[in-house]
Amino acid sequence: MNNKKSQEETTIDRRDFFKKAAAFSATALAGTSLLANEVTGEGDPAIMHHTKWGQVWGDPITTNLYGVPSPYEHNVTRRSTSLLSSGNFRASIAVTPIHESQGIITPNGLFFSRSHGGTAHVDPNEFRLMIHGLVDKPIVLTLEQLKRYPSVTRTHFIECPANGGQEWRGPQFNSVQFAKGFMASAEWTGVYIKTILEDLGLKPEAQWMLAEGSDNSKMGRTIPVDKVLDDAMIVWGQNGEALRPEQGYPARLLVPGWEGNLCVKWLRRLEFAVEPWYCKEETSKYTDLKPTGKAIQHFYANEVNSTVTSPSPEIDWSHLEDGATVEIEGLAWSGMGTITGVDISFDGGKNYVEAKLKGLVLQKSWTRWSIIHTYKKGETLLLTSRAMDDAGYIQPTIDEETKIMGVEAVYHRNAVETWEVTETGKVNHVQIRS
């Protein structure tokens, strides 16, 4: 096509477009997305007219030198609810939109955030980390000194142990963001605490480590030395950049696979001792009351778990045509090992078939899985996923879990989740229990 002809066509197209603009804009105003890909008149307006970004200068390269998402993505965001909040949203949680998440990495701005006294804004120049107690040589580190240690980079999820914890007695959230989004995953960079301890020398009688934050709640938790000497880290990097303030900038603890609450943010102090500390968040909360009246304390690992993320109540199948080939996709994760397989049921957990794992399968990490499905218009399904890990654990049914844990435990609920697809393709969060 020569240039002249191209220009003529362009001109004609533009005239044509303006004539039709009134008709198109009526549809646009009615809220019908151009994503709909429907033919109107000669063709889809998204193809037939010139887009407003297609013929004018874009932003200079100096705009947004630190990039931000397209403004059109503004609804892909963390969300909170006052029912999970106290103290003017200072002791609260904002959860990750896992219905919109891709792969096994959460963008830093969407990483779920929980604080016990608000998000602290730490001046990195005044950051100090004290490591003391039962060590041969106590130390104080600046941020620069901390980052000088030989580092490791690992991909791990962090999950609040109350993920799903509002639903022990029945489903409450018709939303996968709220039912399962008290978690997110990132590639973390930091130093193994055992690397620092090689230098300091841990006294043989040391059994427990206190990790304490510098925020106004001085959030603290006690961790057994087994984990400290295994894979516990102090991290400063998150997906290739500094931690965000909501994730504990400039440094936080990362205890792979264990309760998110143990991954103390805005870290300032590690102390080693013979006995644990009985911190507020390991006694009054983060303990699992059983029907016996005894509560499990120091309940560390987030157990093997999974959920369907697509379809979801948020992004359902009501737009699908009969016979459409569609991918049912989800996440599986275990804080106790590596995902070895995921089964999917179409009848609420009566019968299962194996789903396929997708992408990287890493230790104590989100793992993607899917199954290809041919959608029949009008069909009703109960989609239940069930994951297994290499420690030998498998997700229990709701009945199996509540038989031992009762319904007052709040934390560590990992029974299978079920998503109902209705006749019209809507999706509802349900539970299958006796």
Next chain:
Amino acid sequence: MFKLDRKLIISTSVAAIALLGVGCVGGESAPTFSDGVNGNISIDGGVSYPTINGKSGNYFVNESHIGRAINNGRVPTDAEEAKWNTDVMAGYVYNEDPKALGLPEGEGSVEEGEALYEAQCVMCHGDFGSGGGGYPALSKGNAEDLQKTLTNNRYQDPQADGPTRVFGSYWPQASTMFWYIRDGMPHPKSDTLSVNQTYALTAYMLNINEMSIDGQEVDDEYVLDRAKFLKIKMPNQDGFEPNVRGSDSLPGVRAYYANPANFGAHKVKPAERCMTNCQETNATVVRIAGEGISQFIPPMSIVRDLPEKKAETINVKEVYSNACAMCHDSFLSPGSAEWAGYTAKGIDKVYANGINGTETGMPAKGGANLSDANFKLMVDYLISGK
């Protein structure tokens, strides 16, 4: 250098390394099943992934720093350690070494505690610690009686009474309360209470939970000091598992999580897992009652459009509900006659106190992110009620 004489840990983890080396390490093959016997489990009941031949699973690991001194940082001064080391331990072992326990000398009365509570705590924690202001309740009555509710479980009957988990009925140690009050309270200006004030508030907590120390009721006349504090026995101190008391509790913790039945977990060999007719026969589909919880901030939406331009002016009622109501609903509420006592000193003084915060509990701007001008609109609204 790292001490390798840590027999407790090493004996377990060396065994784990030896066994895991066979199954889980060495290349990109899919992880294999391990049945969690013969000690190849970590303290949480899961597996650990040691580094073998420079790799842990799919990750390459550079371990060549091992054995080389890093000599980073400096030794803290005694004063620095004392400044930050303010935790208070429960002290099953440390009772023999009072300094290590971290509980300072001091004293405070229930009477002083109540006055402090009324001035700095009640706006959030409610009258007598009853909660209701969005913050946790601190008491629901007699601690010994309420401890007995911990076996309540709304397993079949949603109308039944649930367990009551407050300080007196649930917390295993009083040290937790003392430590958290001093370092974490009051929420908007923590770490401002003296040791004696902390004793006084702790005494008041024991009082409203109707507790006794060493057979003596913590009544309205009670004065708490360090010696008395060390004799506190919480009603639910034995209500937790696994045991973590004493100088050698980790073997018990490891044993607890080695048994999945203790914590509601299930193990199965993959080939033996149920694939057909797996669900209980009387299981039914349970749906969300009513709307469920759906008041999300912001409301749920998956639409791709341009965000609305934010309004330049604030909606005072909305800001009030998000940022002020938690405390001001019960104290100096919008349009309350109590405001007269404050406005008498001049509106500029009220504005300044609000903007800068006060000693008696008002956080600067109530913690809201507002310009001075918009904050003054909020003050006007609180005083006038419209």
